[in-house]
Amino acid sequence: MNAADAADVADAEAGRLVQGVQVVILPSAAEAEQHVATLFAEQLRRKPDSVLGLATGGTPVGVYRALVAAHRLGEADFGRARTFNLDEYAGVPSAHPQSYAAYMRTHLFDLVNLTPDRTHLPEGDAANAEDACRLYDALYRYYGPADLQLLGIGLNGHIGFNEPGFASAPGGTHVVRLDESTRRANARFFGADEQVPEYALTMSAGRILQARSIVLLATGAAKAAIVARALEGPIGTDCPASLLQLHPDATVVLDREAAGALAPERG
Template sequence: MKVMVLPSAADAEHHVAALFAKQLRRKPDSVLGLATGGTPVGVYRALAAAHRAGAADFARARTFNLDEYAGLPETHPQSYAAYMKAHLFDLVNLSPARTHLPDGEAANAEDACRFYDALYRYYGPADLQLLGIGLNGHIGFNEPGFAPAPGGTHVVRLDESTRRANARFFGEGEQVPEYALTMSAGRILQARSIVLLATGAAKATIVVRALEGPIGTDCPASLLQLHPDATFVLDIEAAGKLEPETAAGPPLERG
Protein backbone atom coordinates (compact mmCIF):
# COMPACT_ATOMS: atom_id res chain seq x y z
CA MET A 1 0.00 0.00 0.00
CA LYS A 2 1.12 3.54 -0.74
CA VAL A 3 -0.09 6.54 1.22
CA MET A 4 0.19 10.11 0.02
CA VAL A 5 -0.69 12.92 2.44
CA LEU A 6 -1.29 16.38 0.98
CA PRO A 7 -1.86 19.69 2.77
CA SER A 8 -5.51 20.23 1.77
CA ALA A 9 -8.50 18.59 0.13
CA ALA A 10 -7.96 20.70 -2.98
CA ASP A 11 -4.35 19.53 -3.20
CA ALA A 12 -5.46 15.90 -2.88
CA GLU A 13 -8.16 16.31 -5.53
CA HIS A 14 -5.75 17.95 -7.98
CA HIS A 15 -3.18 15.24 -7.39
CA VAL A 16 -5.71 12.51 -8.22
CA ALA A 17 -6.86 14.41 -11.31
CA ALA A 18 -3.22 14.67 -12.41
CA LEU A 19 -2.88 10.88 -12.09
CA PHE A 20 -5.84 10.40 -14.44
CA ALA A 21 -4.55 12.97 -16.91
CA LYS A 22 -1.16 11.25 -16.88
CA GLN A 23 -2.85 7.88 -17.47
CA LEU A 24 -4.63 9.30 -20.54
CA ARG A 25 -1.40 10.70 -21.93
CA ARG A 26 0.40 7.41 -21.40
CA LYS A 27 -2.44 5.30 -22.80
CA PRO A 28 -5.10 7.33 -24.68
CA ASP A 29 -7.47 4.35 -24.93
CA SER A 30 -7.39 3.70 -21.18
CA VAL A 31 -10.31 2.11 -19.37
CA LEU A 32 -11.07 4.38 -16.42
CA GLY A 33 -12.99 3.24 -13.36
CA LEU A 34 -15.02 6.08 -11.88
CA ALA A 35 -16.75 6.80 -8.59
CA THR A 36 -19.49 9.18 -7.48
CA GLY A 37 -20.56 10.98 -4.31
CA GLY A 38 -19.17 14.11 -2.73
CA THR A 39 -15.50 13.11 -2.70
CA PRO A 40 -14.74 12.96 -6.47
CA VAL A 41 -16.42 16.25 -7.43
CA GLY A 42 -13.19 18.23 -7.12
CA VAL A 43 -11.32 15.58 -9.11
CA TYR A 44 -13.78 15.85 -11.99
CA ARG A 45 -13.68 19.64 -11.83
CA ALA A 46 -9.91 19.53 -12.16
CA LEU A 47 -10.09 16.99 -14.99
CA ALA A 48 -12.55 19.17 -16.90
CA ALA A 49 -10.16 22.10 -16.48
CA ALA A 50 -7.26 19.95 -17.68
CA HIS A 51 -9.29 19.01 -20.75
CA ARG A 52 -10.00 22.66 -21.53
CA ALA A 53 -6.28 23.36 -21.22
CA GLY A 54 -5.46 20.53 -23.64
CA ALA A 55 -3.90 18.34 -20.96
CA ALA A 56 -6.53 15.57 -20.85
CA ASP A 57 -7.94 13.98 -24.00
CA PHE A 58 -10.82 11.56 -23.41
CA ALA A 59 -11.63 10.83 -27.08
CA ARG A 60 -10.36 7.25 -27.00
CA ALA A 61 -11.00 6.49 -23.33
CA ARG A 62 -13.73 4.24 -22.00
CA THR A 63 -15.28 4.56 -18.54
CA PHE A 64 -17.02 2.22 -16.12
CA ASN A 65 -18.78 3.48 -13.02
CA LEU A 66 -18.90 1.47 -9.85
CA ASP A 67 -22.59 1.63 -9.15
CA GLU A 68 -26.05 3.07 -9.68
CA TYR A 69 -29.18 3.36 -7.57
CA ALA A 70 -31.90 0.84 -8.33
CA GLY A 71 -35.18 2.34 -9.48
CA LEU A 72 -33.95 5.82 -10.38
CA PRO A 73 -34.29 6.86 -14.03
CA GLU A 74 -31.07 8.22 -15.48
CA THR A 75 -32.80 11.59 -15.88
CA HIS A 76 -33.33 11.85 -12.11
CA PRO A 77 -30.90 14.51 -10.83
CA GLN A 78 -29.61 12.14 -8.13
CA SER A 79 -28.97 9.21 -10.42
CA TYR A 80 -25.31 8.55 -10.94
CA ALA A 81 -25.83 8.78 -14.69
CA ALA A 82 -26.98 12.39 -14.21
CA TYR A 83 -24.15 13.04 -11.74
CA MET A 84 -21.51 11.88 -14.20
CA LYS A 85 -22.96 13.95 -17.04
CA ALA A 86 -23.05 17.06 -14.88
CA HIS A 87 -19.59 16.68 -13.35
CA LEU A 88 -17.55 15.13 -16.16
CA PHE A 89 -19.10 13.53 -19.23
CA ASP A 90 -20.69 16.68 -20.66
CA LEU A 91 -17.54 18.71 -19.96
CA VAL A 92 -14.98 16.62 -21.87
CA ASN A 93 -14.68 14.98 -25.29
CA LEU A 94 -15.98 11.60 -24.16
CA SER A 95 -18.49 9.86 -26.43
CA PRO A 96 -21.63 8.69 -24.58
CA ALA A 97 -21.14 5.31 -26.28
CA ARG A 98 -17.89 4.91 -24.35
CA THR A 99 -19.38 5.59 -20.91
CA HIS A 100 -20.92 2.76 -18.92
CA LEU A 101 -22.98 2.56 -15.74
CA PRO A 102 -25.22 -0.21 -14.37
CA ASP A 103 -28.82 0.13 -15.56
CA GLY A 104 -30.76 1.21 -12.50
CA GLU A 105 -34.02 1.29 -14.49
CA ALA A 106 -33.87 -2.30 -15.70
CA ALA A 107 -37.01 -4.34 -15.19
CA ASN A 108 -34.80 -7.23 -14.13
CA ALA A 109 -31.93 -5.93 -12.02
CA GLU A 110 -30.16 -9.31 -11.93
CA ASP A 111 -30.08 -9.43 -15.73
CA ALA A 112 -28.77 -5.86 -15.80
CA CYS A 113 -25.98 -6.87 -13.41
CA ARG A 114 -24.99 -9.84 -15.56
CA PHE A 115 -24.94 -7.66 -18.67
CA TYR A 116 -22.82 -4.98 -16.99
CA ASP A 117 -20.41 -7.53 -15.65
CA ALA A 118 -20.03 -9.12 -19.09
CA LEU A 119 -19.38 -5.69 -20.59
CA TYR A 120 -16.69 -4.99 -18.02
CA ARG A 121 -15.05 -8.36 -18.59
CA TYR A 122 -14.99 -7.64 -22.33
CA TYR A 123 -13.43 -4.15 -22.15
CA GLY A 124 -11.74 -4.23 -18.76
CA PRO A 125 -10.18 -4.41 -16.37
CA ALA A 126 -9.81 -0.75 -15.51
CA ASP A 127 -6.34 0.64 -16.06
CA LEU A 128 -6.94 3.14 -13.25
CA GLN A 129 -9.78 2.91 -10.75
CA LEU A 130 -10.93 5.84 -8.60
CA LEU A 131 -12.50 5.05 -5.24
CA GLY A 132 -13.93 6.95 -2.34
CA ILE A 133 -14.51 5.40 1.07
CA GLY A 134 -17.78 5.44 2.98
CA LEU A 135 -17.88 6.34 6.64
CA ASN A 136 -18.60 2.65 7.24
CA GLY A 137 -15.72 1.55 5.00
CA HIS A 138 -17.69 0.65 1.91
CA ILE A 139 -16.12 0.78 -1.54
CA GLY A 140 -18.61 1.05 -4.35
CA PHE A 141 -21.76 -0.01 -2.54
CA ASN A 142 -20.15 -3.10 -1.01
CA GLU A 143 -21.35 -2.59 2.54
CA PRO A 144 -19.69 -3.96 5.71
CA GLY A 145 -20.17 -7.68 6.21
CA PHE A 146 -21.16 -8.28 2.60
CA ALA A 147 -21.14 -11.83 1.28
CA PRO A 148 -18.79 -12.09 -1.70
CA ALA A 149 -20.82 -12.00 -4.90
CA PRO A 150 -20.64 -15.15 -7.03
CA GLY A 151 -20.12 -12.97 -10.08
CA GLY A 152 -19.20 -9.34 -10.19
CA THR A 153 -21.91 -6.70 -10.43
CA HIS A 154 -24.79 -7.46 -8.08
CA VAL A 155 -27.79 -5.95 -6.29
CA VAL A 156 -27.23 -4.78 -2.73
CA ARG A 157 -29.44 -3.43 0.01
CA LEU A 158 -27.87 -0.19 1.20
CA ASP A 159 -26.79 0.11 4.79
CA GLU A 160 -28.87 2.58 6.77
CA SER A 161 -25.75 4.60 7.54
CA THR A 162 -25.09 4.92 3.80
CA ARG A 163 -28.63 6.09 3.14
CA ARG A 164 -28.34 8.68 5.92
CA ALA A 165 -25.01 9.91 4.56
CA ASN A 166 -26.42 10.23 1.03
CA ALA A 167 -29.68 11.88 2.09
CA ARG A 168 -27.99 15.30 1.83
CA PHE A 169 -27.93 14.93 -1.96
CA PHE A 170 -31.71 14.43 -2.19
CA GLY A 171 -34.43 17.05 -1.93
CA GLU A 172 -36.65 17.53 1.09
CA GLY A 173 -39.12 14.67 1.34
CA GLU A 174 -37.21 12.49 -1.15
CA GLN A 175 -36.13 9.06 -0.02
CA VAL A 176 -32.72 7.61 -0.79
CA PRO A 177 -33.28 4.38 -2.73
CA GLU A 178 -33.04 1.25 -0.63
CA TYR A 179 -31.19 -0.82 -3.24
CA ALA A 180 -28.35 -0.29 -5.68
CA LEU A 181 -26.44 -2.15 -8.36
CA THR A 182 -22.72 -2.27 -7.61
CA MET A 183 -19.51 -3.74 -8.92
CA SER A 184 -18.25 -6.37 -6.49
CA ALA A 185 -15.17 -5.82 -4.34
CA GLY A 186 -13.50 -8.68 -6.19
CA ARG A 187 -14.13 -7.00 -9.53
CA ILE A 188 -12.82 -3.68 -8.17
CA LEU A 189 -9.61 -5.40 -7.09
CA GLN A 190 -9.05 -6.57 -10.68
CA ALA A 191 -8.19 -3.00 -11.71
CA ARG A 192 -4.55 -2.64 -12.70
CA SER A 193 -4.08 0.41 -10.48
CA ILE A 194 -6.33 1.87 -7.78
CA VAL A 195 -6.36 5.28 -6.15
CA LEU A 196 -8.60 5.93 -3.16
CA LEU A 197 -9.27 9.55 -2.23
CA ALA A 198 -10.34 10.53 1.28
CA THR A 199 -10.58 14.06 2.64
CA GLY A 200 -11.83 15.64 5.82
CA ALA A 201 -11.69 14.76 9.51
CA ALA A 202 -14.88 12.70 9.28
CA LYS A 203 -12.98 10.08 7.27
CA ALA A 204 -10.01 9.81 9.64
CA THR A 205 -11.33 6.91 11.73
CA ILE A 206 -12.33 4.73 8.80
CA VAL A 207 -9.04 5.48 7.01
CA VAL A 208 -7.22 4.02 10.03
CA ARG A 209 -9.34 0.87 9.87
CA ALA A 210 -8.74 0.51 6.14
CA LEU A 211 -4.97 1.00 6.31
CA GLU A 212 -4.03 -0.37 9.73
CA GLY A 213 -6.84 -2.72 10.67
CA PRO A 214 -7.35 -6.38 9.85
CA ILE A 215 -8.30 -7.28 6.29
CA GLY A 216 -11.91 -8.34 6.03
CA THR A 217 -15.40 -7.47 4.92
CA ASP A 218 -16.17 -5.67 8.19
CA CYS A 219 -14.27 -2.81 6.53
CA PRO A 220 -14.46 -3.46 2.78
CA ALA A 221 -11.79 -0.84 2.01
CA SER A 222 -9.29 -2.91 4.00
CA LEU A 223 -9.33 -5.38 1.09
CA LEU A 224 -7.23 -2.85 -0.82
CA GLN A 225 -4.31 -3.99 1.32
CA LEU A 226 -4.32 -7.07 -0.92
CA HIS A 227 -3.87 -5.09 -4.13
CA PRO A 228 -0.38 -4.80 -5.69
CA ASP A 229 -0.83 -1.18 -6.83
CA ALA A 230 -3.22 0.72 -4.57
CA THR A 231 -2.64 4.25 -3.28
CA PHE A 232 -4.51 6.19 -0.62
CA VAL A 233 -4.45 9.93 -1.34
CA LEU A 234 -5.39 11.84 1.83
CA ASP A 235 -5.51 15.37 3.07
CA ILE A 236 -4.04 16.21 6.48
CA GLU A 237 -7.39 15.85 8.21
CA ALA A 238 -8.22 12.41 6.79
CA ALA A 239 -4.72 11.24 7.75
CA GLY A 240 -4.98 12.72 11.23
CA LYS A 241 -5.42 9.46 13.17
CA LEU A 242 -2.88 7.29 11.37
CA GLU A 243 0.05 5.85 13.26
CA PRO A 244 3.32 7.74 12.62
CA GLU A 245 4.84 4.84 10.69
CA THR A 246 1.83 4.81 8.36
CA ALA A 247 1.59 8.57 7.98
CA ALA A 248 5.29 9.37 7.84
CA GLY A 249 7.36 6.33 6.94
CA PRO A 250 7.90 4.19 3.86
CA PRO A 251 6.12 3.79 1.50
CA LEU A 252 4.61 7.23 2.12
CA GLU A 253 5.07 10.03 -0.37
CA ARG A 254 4.35 13.40 1.14
CA GLY A 255 3.27 16.18 -1.20
Protein backbone atom coordinates in the same frame (compact mmCIF):
# COMPACT_ATOMS: atom_id res chain seq x y z
CA MET B 1 -2.32 24.76 -8.44
CA ASN B 2 -1.21 23.29 -11.77
CA ALA B 3 -0.29 19.66 -12.40
CA ALA B 4 3.44 20.23 -11.95
CA ASP B 5 2.93 21.96 -8.62
CA ALA B 6 0.67 19.17 -7.42
CA ALA B 7 3.27 16.59 -8.38
CA ASP B 8 5.96 18.52 -6.50
CA VAL B 9 3.86 18.64 -3.34
CA ALA B 10 3.05 14.96 -3.65
CA ASP B 11 6.73 14.10 -4.04
CA ALA B 12 7.41 15.96 -0.81
CA GLU B 13 4.79 14.08 1.16
CA ALA B 14 4.60 10.68 -0.57
CA GLY B 15 6.69 7.59 -0.01
CA ARG B 16 4.87 6.22 2.99
CA LEU B 17 3.83 2.58 2.78
CA VAL B 18 1.11 1.32 5.09
CA GLN B 19 0.45 -2.43 4.90
CA GLY B 20 1.80 -2.39 1.35
CA VAL B 21 -0.45 0.49 0.25
CA GLN B 22 1.19 3.69 -1.01
CA VAL B 23 -0.15 6.63 1.01
CA VAL B 24 0.10 10.23 -0.17
CA ILE B 25 -0.77 12.90 2.41
CA LEU B 26 -1.29 16.46 1.19
CA PRO B 27 -2.00 19.65 3.14
CA SER B 28 -5.53 20.27 1.88
CA ALA B 29 -8.49 18.60 0.20
CA ALA B 30 -7.98 20.73 -2.91
CA GLU B 31 -4.38 19.54 -3.25
CA ALA B 32 -5.41 15.93 -2.73
CA GLU B 33 -8.10 16.25 -5.41
CA GLN B 34 -5.64 17.89 -7.81
CA HIS B 35 -3.12 15.11 -7.24
CA VAL B 36 -5.69 12.44 -8.09
CA ALA B 37 -6.73 14.36 -11.20
CA THR B 38 -3.09 14.53 -12.22
CA LEU B 39 -2.81 10.75 -11.92
CA PHE B 40 -5.76 10.34 -14.28
CA ALA B 41 -4.41 12.91 -16.76
CA GLU B 42 -1.06 11.13 -16.75
CA GLN B 43 -2.82 7.81 -17.34
CA LEU B 44 -4.55 9.27 -20.41
CA ARG B 45 -1.26 10.59 -21.76
CA ARG B 46 0.44 7.21 -21.31
CA LYS B 47 -2.47 5.27 -22.77
CA PRO B 48 -5.05 7.39 -24.63
CA ASP B 49 -7.48 4.44 -24.92
CA SER B 50 -7.44 3.76 -21.19
CA VAL B 51 -10.36 2.18 -19.40
CA LEU B 52 -11.10 4.45 -16.43
CA GLY B 53 -13.03 3.28 -13.40
CA LEU B 54 -15.03 6.14 -11.92
CA ALA B 55 -16.80 6.88 -8.66
CA THR B 56 -19.53 9.26 -7.52
CA GLY B 57 -20.60 11.06 -4.35
CA GLY B 58 -19.15 14.13 -2.70
CA THR B 59 -15.52 13.04 -2.68
CA PRO B 60 -14.71 12.98 -6.45
CA VAL B 61 -16.35 16.30 -7.39
CA GLY B 62 -13.09 18.22 -7.03
CA VAL B 63 -11.24 15.56 -9.02
CA TYR B 64 -13.65 15.91 -11.92
CA ARG B 65 -13.48 19.70 -11.72
CA ALA B 66 -9.69 19.52 -12.01
CA LEU B 67 -9.91 17.03 -14.90
CA VAL B 68 -12.30 19.31 -16.77
CA ALA B 69 -9.84 22.18 -16.29
CA ALA B 70 -6.99 19.98 -17.53
CA HIS B 71 -9.04 19.01 -20.58
CA ARG B 72 -9.69 22.65 -21.43
CA LEU B 73 -5.94 23.29 -21.23
CA GLY B 74 -5.26 20.38 -23.58
CA GLU B 75 -3.75 18.26 -20.81
CA ALA B 76 -6.41 15.51 -20.65
CA ASP B 77 -7.84 14.01 -23.83
CA PHE B 78 -10.75 11.62 -23.24
CA GLY B 79 -11.51 11.03 -26.93
CA ARG B 80 -10.32 7.41 -26.98
CA ALA B 81 -10.96 6.54 -23.34
CA ARG B 82 -13.76 4.35 -22.03
CA THR B 83 -15.30 4.67 -18.57
CA PHE B 84 -17.05 2.34 -16.16
CA ASN B 85 -18.77 3.58 -13.04
CA LEU B 86 -18.93 1.54 -9.88
CA ASP B 87 -22.64 1.70 -9.22
CA GLU B 88 -26.10 3.14 -9.73
CA TYR B 89 -29.20 3.40 -7.57
CA ALA B 90 -31.80 0.69 -8.22
CA GLY B 91 -35.11 1.93 -9.57
CA VAL B 92 -33.74 5.35 -10.53
CA PRO B 93 -33.81 6.24 -14.25
CA SER B 94 -30.71 7.78 -15.79
CA ALA B 95 -32.60 11.02 -16.44
CA HIS B 96 -33.37 11.48 -12.74
CA PRO B 97 -31.28 14.36 -11.35
CA GLN B 98 -30.07 12.20 -8.43
CA SER B 99 -29.04 9.27 -10.60
CA TYR B 100 -25.34 8.65 -10.87
CA ALA B 101 -25.69 8.86 -14.65
CA ALA B 102 -26.89 12.46 -14.22
CA TYR B 103 -24.11 13.14 -11.72
CA MET B 104 -21.48 11.99 -14.20
CA ARG B 105 -22.97 14.03 -17.03
CA THR B 106 -23.00 17.11 -14.82
CA HIS B 107 -19.51 16.77 -13.40
CA LEU B 108 -17.54 15.18 -16.25
CA PHE B 109 -19.13 13.52 -19.27
CA ASP B 110 -20.78 16.61 -20.80
CA LEU B 111 -17.72 18.77 -20.12
CA VAL B 112 -15.01 16.73 -21.87
CA ASN B 113 -14.72 14.88 -25.19
CA LEU B 114 -16.32 11.63 -24.03
CA THR B 115 -19.02 10.24 -26.30
CA PRO B 116 -22.00 8.51 -24.62
CA ASP B 117 -21.22 5.16 -26.24
CA ARG B 118 -17.90 5.08 -24.35
CA THR B 119 -19.38 5.72 -20.90
CA HIS B 120 -20.95 2.89 -18.92
CA LEU B 121 -23.03 2.69 -15.76
CA PRO B 122 -25.35 -0.07 -14.51
CA GLU B 123 -28.93 0.39 -15.73
CA GLY B 124 -30.64 1.38 -12.50
CA ASP B 125 -34.22 1.27 -13.75
CA ALA B 126 -33.95 -1.96 -15.77
CA ALA B 127 -37.04 -4.14 -15.70
CA ASN B 128 -34.87 -6.95 -14.35
CA ALA B 129 -32.05 -5.75 -12.11
CA GLU B 130 -30.29 -9.13 -12.11
CA ASP B 131 -30.18 -9.13 -15.91
CA ALA B 132 -28.82 -5.57 -15.84
CA CYS B 133 -26.06 -6.71 -13.49
CA ARG B 134 -25.13 -9.61 -15.76
CA LEU B 135 -25.03 -7.32 -18.80
CA TYR B 136 -22.85 -4.77 -17.00
CA ASP B 137 -20.51 -7.50 -15.82
CA ALA B 138 -20.23 -8.83 -19.38
CA LEU B 139 -19.37 -5.35 -20.70
CA TYR B 140 -16.70 -4.91 -18.05
CA ARG B 141 -15.19 -8.30 -18.76
CA TYR B 142 -15.09 -7.46 -22.48
CA TYR B 143 -13.54 -3.99 -22.23
CA GLY B 144 -11.85 -4.12 -18.85
CA PRO B 145 -10.32 -4.34 -16.44
CA ALA B 146 -9.90 -0.68 -15.57
CA ASP B 147 -6.41 0.67 -16.11
CA LEU B 148 -7.00 3.11 -13.25
CA GLN B 149 -9.87 2.89 -10.77
CA LEU B 150 -11.01 5.81 -8.62
CA LEU B 151 -12.54 5.00 -5.24
CA GLY B 152 -13.96 6.86 -2.28
CA ILE B 153 -14.54 5.29 1.10
CA GLY B 154 -17.78 5.29 3.04
CA LEU B 155 -17.91 6.12 6.72
CA ASN B 156 -18.52 2.40 7.31
CA GLY B 157 -15.65 1.39 5.03
CA HIS B 158 -17.64 0.54 1.93
CA ILE B 159 -16.11 0.76 -1.55
CA GLY B 160 -18.56 1.06 -4.39
CA PHE B 161 -21.72 0.02 -2.59
CA ASN B 162 -20.12 -3.08 -1.11
CA GLU B 163 -21.31 -2.68 2.46
CA PRO B 164 -19.63 -4.33 5.48
CA GLY B 165 -20.20 -8.07 5.80
CA PHE B 166 -20.80 -8.72 2.10
CA ALA B 167 -19.21 -12.20 2.22
CA SER B 168 -22.29 -13.87 0.73
CA ALA B 169 -22.56 -11.45 -2.21
CA PRO B 170 -22.03 -12.74 -5.77
CA GLY B 171 -18.62 -12.35 -7.36
CA GLY B 172 -19.71 -9.89 -10.03
CA THR B 173 -21.97 -6.87 -10.35
CA HIS B 174 -24.93 -7.41 -8.05
CA VAL B 175 -27.89 -5.82 -6.29
CA VAL B 176 -27.19 -4.72 -2.73
CA ARG B 177 -29.33 -3.33 0.05
CA LEU B 178 -27.79 -0.11 1.26
CA ASP B 179 -26.74 0.20 4.88
CA GLU B 180 -28.72 2.75 6.87
CA SER B 181 -25.54 4.71 7.54
CA THR B 182 -24.95 4.95 3.78
CA ARG B 183 -28.49 6.13 3.16
CA ARG B 184 -28.15 8.78 5.88
CA ALA B 185 -24.87 9.99 4.40
CA ASN B 186 -26.43 10.23 0.92
CA ALA B 187 -29.63 11.94 2.09
CA ARG B 188 -27.95 15.33 1.60
CA PHE B 189 -28.13 14.82 -2.16
CA PHE B 190 -31.92 14.36 -2.11
CA GLY B 191 -34.72 16.82 -1.46
CA ALA B 192 -36.63 16.83 1.82
CA ASP B 193 -39.58 15.12 0.13
CA GLU B 194 -37.43 12.50 -1.63
CA GLN B 195 -36.55 9.09 -0.25
CA VAL B 196 -33.00 7.81 -0.61
CA PRO B 197 -33.13 4.57 -2.60
CA GLU B 198 -32.89 1.41 -0.52
CA TYR B 199 -31.06 -0.68 -3.13
CA ALA B 200 -28.28 -0.19 -5.65
CA LEU B 201 -26.48 -2.07 -8.39
CA THR B 202 -22.75 -2.23 -7.69
CA MET B 203 -19.55 -3.79 -8.93
CA SER B 204 -18.34 -6.39 -6.48
CA ALA B 205 -15.19 -5.87 -4.44
CA GLY B 206 -13.62 -8.65 -6.48
CA ARG B 207 -14.30 -6.78 -9.72
CA ILE B 208 -12.90 -3.58 -8.24
CA LEU B 209 -9.71 -5.36 -7.23
CA GLN B 210 -9.21 -6.54 -10.81
CA ALA B 211 -8.26 -2.98 -11.82
CA ARG B 212 -4.62 -2.67 -12.81
CA SER B 213 -4.15 0.36 -10.54
CA ILE B 214 -6.41 1.82 -7.86
CA VAL B 215 -6.43 5.25 -6.24
CA LEU B 216 -8.66 5.91 -3.24
CA LEU B 217 -9.29 9.51 -2.21
CA ALA B 218 -10.44 10.52 1.26
CA THR B 219 -10.63 14.02 2.69
CA GLY B 220 -11.86 15.56 5.92
CA ALA B 221 -11.67 14.61 9.58
CA ALA B 222 -14.87 12.56 9.39
CA LYS B 223 -13.02 9.96 7.31
CA ALA B 224 -9.97 9.71 9.57
CA ALA B 225 -11.10 6.79 11.74
CA ILE B 226 -12.26 4.60 8.85
CA VAL B 227 -9.13 5.38 6.82
CA ALA B 228 -6.99 4.21 9.72
CA ARG B 229 -9.10 1.05 10.07
CA ALA B 230 -8.82 0.30 6.36
CA LEU B 231 -5.07 0.82 6.17
CA GLU B 232 -3.84 -0.35 9.56
CA GLY B 233 -6.47 -2.85 10.65
CA PRO B 234 -6.92 -6.48 9.64
CA ILE B 235 -8.19 -7.38 6.18
CA GLY B 236 -11.83 -8.33 6.33
CA THR B 237 -15.26 -7.70 4.88
CA ASP B 238 -16.29 -5.84 8.04
CA CYS B 239 -14.29 -3.00 6.39
CA PRO B 240 -14.39 -3.59 2.62
CA ALA B 241 -11.77 -0.90 1.95
CA SER B 242 -9.25 -2.98 3.90
CA LEU B 243 -9.18 -5.33 0.89
CA LEU B 244 -7.00 -2.73 -0.86
CA GLN B 245 -4.16 -4.12 1.23
CA LEU B 246 -4.31 -7.13 -1.11
CA HIS B 247 -3.87 -5.09 -4.29
CA PRO B 248 -0.39 -4.86 -5.87
CA ASP B 249 -0.80 -1.24 -7.04
CA ALA B 250 -3.08 0.70 -4.70
CA THR B 251 -2.58 4.32 -3.69
CA VAL B 252 -4.52 6.18 -1.01
CA VAL B 253 -4.51 9.97 -1.31
CA LEU B 254 -5.46 11.91 1.82
CA ASP B 255 -5.55 15.42 3.12
CA ARG B 256 -4.04 15.95 6.55
CA GLU B 257 -7.41 15.75 8.28
CA ALA B 258 -8.27 12.38 6.77
CA ALA B 259 -4.82 11.13 7.73
CA GLY B 260 -5.23 12.32 11.31
CA ALA B 261 -5.84 8.93 12.91
CA LEU B 262 -2.98 7.07 11.19
CA ALA B 263 -0.18 5.90 13.43
CA PRO B 264 2.87 8.19 13.29
CA GLU B 265 5.40 7.16 10.69
CA ARG B 266 8.35 5.38 12.19
CA GLY B 267 11.70 6.90 11.42
